[in-house]
Amino acid sequence: MTTLYRLRFLSTSFGFNHAHKCISAGQRLNIVLQSCFAPERATSSYSKDVNHWNAVKGHLNLKSFSTVTLNRLCWNCGSSAALFFCSSCNAIQPADDTTNYFDILNSEQTFSLDTQKLQKRYLELQRSLHPDNFGQKSLKEQEYSEEQSALVNKAYRTLQKPLSRAVYMLELQGVLLEEGTDATADPAFLLEVMEINESLAETRSQDEVHAIGRSVREKLKGLIEQMNSSLNKGDLLTAKGLLAQMKYFTNIEEKVKDRITQAS
Known part of the structure; x- marks a missing residue:
């Protein structure tokens, strides 16, 4: 079961179809910073x-x-x-x-x-x-x-x-989101996400499901604080990396909610 799950995780990616749509499985996030963009995109x-x-x-x-x-x-x-x-x-x-x-x-x-x-x-x-x-x-x-x-x-x-x-x-600042391979993702981070997904998929304990949910929410809270700081500074490259991490943990959070709903 564990081996199959790892293979499935490594061959599957998560991403965005569009900035305003729900996050779904089977995609990767690839953010392309545009060197030049019309000023009116970022100003009113x-x-x-x-x-x-x-x-x-x-x-x-x-x-x-x-x-x-x-x-x-x-x-x-x-x-x-x-x-x-x-x-x-x-x-x-x-x-x-x-x-x-x-x-x-x-x-x-x-x-x-x-x-x-x-x-x-x-x-x-x-x-x-x-x-x-x-x-x-x-x-x-x-x-x-x-x-x-x-x-x-x-x-x-x-x-x-x-x-x-x-x-x-990020779009308002000229950062375009395109589907593609997330080749720059930190291997250690991907391993962490894989292990959390694996634990969630294999556990039959609702207490453990809730514990995973609490852990993921704490991680998202930290990422949100970092995202706020990066956007305030105009550090779009850092914001890009944080967004990718937020995407993965948000995906896990949705899975946790589904598990809790199914059990109730």
Whole structure:
């Protein structure tokens, strides 16, 4: 059993299909740093204004929070339009999927963001943008509502978890993620991961499964702290290596959750 597991582990890799998708088996992570990239990838091209919204019959509105103002005009009245609603006629605006996810959720662009504040902002937006609020509106407004709601969901899913948040932040800095062989992985680290996977696969003890889970969470906690430090310093090469390790341990953490769920 052990020999077969080792062979299977050595012939299998883990990676990303896309920065915003779930981690899956059968892939490797290969991060390619681009020597030159457009400055606009790492900087915002829009400003933030404070808009005060009043309740409008038919749907809820947000009150007193910063929203991103784009250089565009409202499709309905021609006034300057904010990210979600027109400040003049309050018509919902079409979604702009090039907008920075941190700006969408009014969050500081930092790895150590406040996830509770992020969730609060997400819920406020969804209460205002949800398609159910636009059932009596025009087809165009219903379509825009669906687009905006989907974009907010995507932004929240990406920034909510440390792993996908790190991937996204590296992308903003011009680091592209491509599938490929992780030839630079530390052999000692790969051996450690293999042994943890092996123990998890072979154990029949739920106490041991929980113990493995606690150990992996502690390792992830340390990696997250290091990732925050590396991103704050702009050390993308170190962040690249940390991301690979986070990916492996996150994969194990998901396996532990599956084992616990199956046993309950």
